[in-house]
Amino acid sequence: MSGGRTESARPVTSSELLSVLAARELAGRRTVFAGIGLPTLATELARLTVAPGLEVVYESGVCGAHPSHLPETIADAVLITGAEAVVSMATLFGSVLQGGHIDVGFLGAAQIDRWGDLNTSVIGEWESPSVRLPGSGGAVEVMANAREVFVVMRRHTPRSFAPVLDFCTTPGPDRALADGIRPLGAGVTRVITELGVLARAGVGDELRLVAVHPGVSVDQVRAATGWELRIADRLATTAPPTPAELRLLRDDVDPNRVYLR
Amino acid sequence: MSMREAVAAFVHDGDTVSLEGFTHLIPTAAGHEIIRQGRRDLTVVRMTADIVVDQMLAAGCVTRLVSSFVGNSSAGSLGELRRRIEHADPEPLAFEEYSHYGMVCRYLAGAQRLPFHPLRSYAGSDLPSVNPGIRKVTSPYPAADGSAEEIYVVPPVHPDVTFVHAQRADRRGNTQIWGLTGVQAEAVYAAKKAVVVVEELVADEVIRADPNRTLVPAHAVDAVVVCPRGAHPSFAQGYYDRDNAFYRAWSAISKDPARLRGWLEEWVYGTADHAAYVAKLGEEFWAGLAVGEAPSGSVDYGRRL
Numbered sequence: 001m002s003g004g005r006t007e008s009a010r011p012v013t014s015s016e017l018l019s020v021l022a023a024r025e026l027a028g029r030r031t032v033f034a035g036i037g038l039p040t041l042a043t044e045l046a047r048l049t050v051a052p053g054l055e056v057v058y059e060s061g062v063c064g065a066h067p068s069h070l071p072e073t074i075a076d077a078v079l080i081t082g083a084e085a086v087v088s089m090a091t092l093f094g095s096v097l098q099g100g101h102i103d104v105g106f107l108g109a110a111q112i113d114r115w116g117d118l119n120t121s122v123i124g125e126w127e128s129p130s131v132r133l134p135g136s137g138g139a140v141e142v143m144a145n146a147r148e149v150f151v152v153m154r155r156h157t158p159r160s161f162a163p164v165l166d167f168c169t170t171p172g173p174d175r176a177l178a179d180g181i182r183p184l185g186a187g188v189t190r191v192i193t194e195l196g197v198l199a200r201a202g203v204g205d206e207l208r209l210v211a212v213h214p215g216v217s218v219d220q221v222r223a224a225t226g227w228e229l230r231i232a233d234r235l236a237t238t239a240p241p242t243p244a245e246l247r248l249l250r251d252d253v254d255p256n257r258v259y260l261r
Numbered sequence: 262m263s264m265r266e267a268v269a270a271f272v273h274d275g276d277t278v279s280l281e282g283f284t285h286l287i288p289t290a291a292g293h294e295i296i297r298q299g300r301r302d303l304t305v306v307r308m309t310a311d312i313v314v315d316q317m318l319a320a321g322c323v324t325r326l327v328s329s330f331v332g333n334s335s336a337g338s339l340g341e342l343r344r345r346i347e348h349a350d351p352e353p354l355a356f357e358e359y360s361h362y363g364m365v366c367r368y369l370a371g372a373q374r375l376p377f378h379p380l381r382s383y384a385g386s387d388l389p390s391v392n393p394g395i396r397k398v399t400s401p402y403p404a405a406d407g408s409a410e411e412i413y414v415v416p417p418v419h420p421d422v423t424f425v426h427a428q429r430a431d432r433r434g435n436t437q438i439w440g441l442t443g444v445q446a447e448a449v450y451a452a453k454k455a456v457v458v459v460e461e462l463v464a465d466e467v468i469r470a471d472p473n474r475t476l477v478p479a480h481a482v483d484a485v486v487v488c489p490r491g492a493h494p495s496f497a498q499g500y501y502d503r504d505n506a507f508y509r510a511w512s513a514i515s516k517d518p519a520r521l522r523g524w525l526e527e528w529v530y531g532t533a534d535h536a537a538y539v540a541k542l543g544e545e546f547w548a549g550l551a552v553g554e555a556p557s558g559s560v561d562y563g564r565r566l
Contacts, residue, residue, distance in 0.1 A: 075283070075285050080441060121358065141380075179384040180411050
């Protein structure tokens with residue numbers, strides 16, 4: 001490894017920026033349901049900085065993972081050895097998630113709308129899609145049961161930030177209410193993208209732009225969003241990653257740059 | 262029983278076959294033997310339809326898929342599955358789409374002989390509109406505030422046969438699993454017949470020294486198949502690691518139909534059984550997936566004096 005000073009002089013990549021911003025949002029949280037990739041970077045960095053006691057729960061059933069190496073999948077053997085608990089799928093989804101034990105869930109999607117509803121099923125018609133995506137996995141359950149949900153989207157385009165989803169796999173609480181069922185959590189509260197940060201307060205609120213990254217204009221974000229994007233009264237500019245955050249991310253969390261593209 | 266005998270005895274054309282193992286202990290060898298024996302018109306039930314399902318699709322075994330995640334783990338796409346769904350190429354695939362907990366609840370209802378299982382998911386989702394199995398009912402009990410409460414339910418699943426892979430069992434079928442335990446026990450109990458595929462057969466005393474680790478008791482098991490390394494390219498905690506390189510390679514293999522068929526010819530039809538597949542990979546390959554030791558602390562069950 002080269003020295004920390006050289007490392008922090010390197011330009012900050014999009015993955016590094018997204019991971020650092022997501023990690024900061026985990027301050028004060030106790031339990032987080034995370035997938036692999038950017039959420040792994042964010043949760044591991046948060047444990048080293050703003051949330052040392054954070055319990056990371058994986059969809060494979062691992063609770064309180066203490067991996068010796070950076071996990072490559074949610075089922076990586078390094079997540080099991082040394083974990084605080086490993087539970088069955090029935091316990092994980094039934095008691096841990098639906099039982100209300102998760103503060104924050106991390107989700108990704110091919111499409112998101114202004115209410116934080118997500119599509120991970122198809123592009124095009126469900127019966128004859130132009131692209132068949134992997135589907136829900138546990139996303140429907142995470143959205144329905146975690147207190148709040150963070151979404152990290154590498155690409156911010158009018159197609160991915162869609163006025164109308166091609167298919168709603170994973171509904172937020174507003175759609176649940178419209179279906180006659182009271183929502184349990186707030187749904188999506190934060191969306192972190194390559195251009196900025198969007199936020200919504202909970203039921204009845206739509207996503208609005210609360211921060212832009214340095215060098216990004218509001219018009220640029222508007223043009224990249226498929227609906228008429230609301231802008232927060234006090235729009236912030238993202239505080240760039242600190243040298244300490246970058247050093248931890250590059251030297252300790254992902255030294256082989258598995259996810260730090 | 263050998264895998265050849267188990268598949269011959271328990272898998273028939275037109276059957277509903279569950280293969281479970283949540284990213285760990287995936288019963289790949291069972292899927293390969295179903296391909297070798299040329300079963301047709303199967304309904305495959307599997308939460309994470311991944312590489313082994315893509316292979317069974319390519320081999321023409323499957324007409325219906327029941328699943329909650331159809332992707333090559335975090336490593337990319339399933340080429341054959343996407344061709345079937347996106348282009349009906351070479352023929353359409355009936356697909357019943359659920360979420361993960363929807364699938365778990367289907368197994369729970371199946372295992373417990375319940376008419377349905379409720380869950381706090383699906384409200385507002387488009388999934389019920391494409392899957393008539395997902396239905397909404399009014400709870401017979403009032404909610405905390407006295408109002409009538411609606412909730413979604415899913416139907417039971419009763420596979421004709423469930424295959425699971427596990428670390429070890431005794432000759433009667435008492436099966437021990439550690440690490441990720443997934444939905445294997447529920448899938449076994451939901452099935453009409455259950456086949457447990459294990460890394461090793463152990464003495465009764467080994468099982469009985471640690472009964473809490475027995476996730477599947479013998480009364481639920483119809484056959485035990487000993488098949489070391491039968492979960493490859495997935496892993497068996499404490500026995501061998503996941504073959505991440507193969508997962509990454511699969512997206513490219515399956516993207517090209519000719520290459521995929523070539524792969525099946527060489528690795529499935531071209532091997533007499535899983536032992537031949539293991540031997541073909543070679544000792545050097547397996548050394549690369551070897552894992553070090555990390556034994557559990559032991560507990561004291563005590564005994565009456």
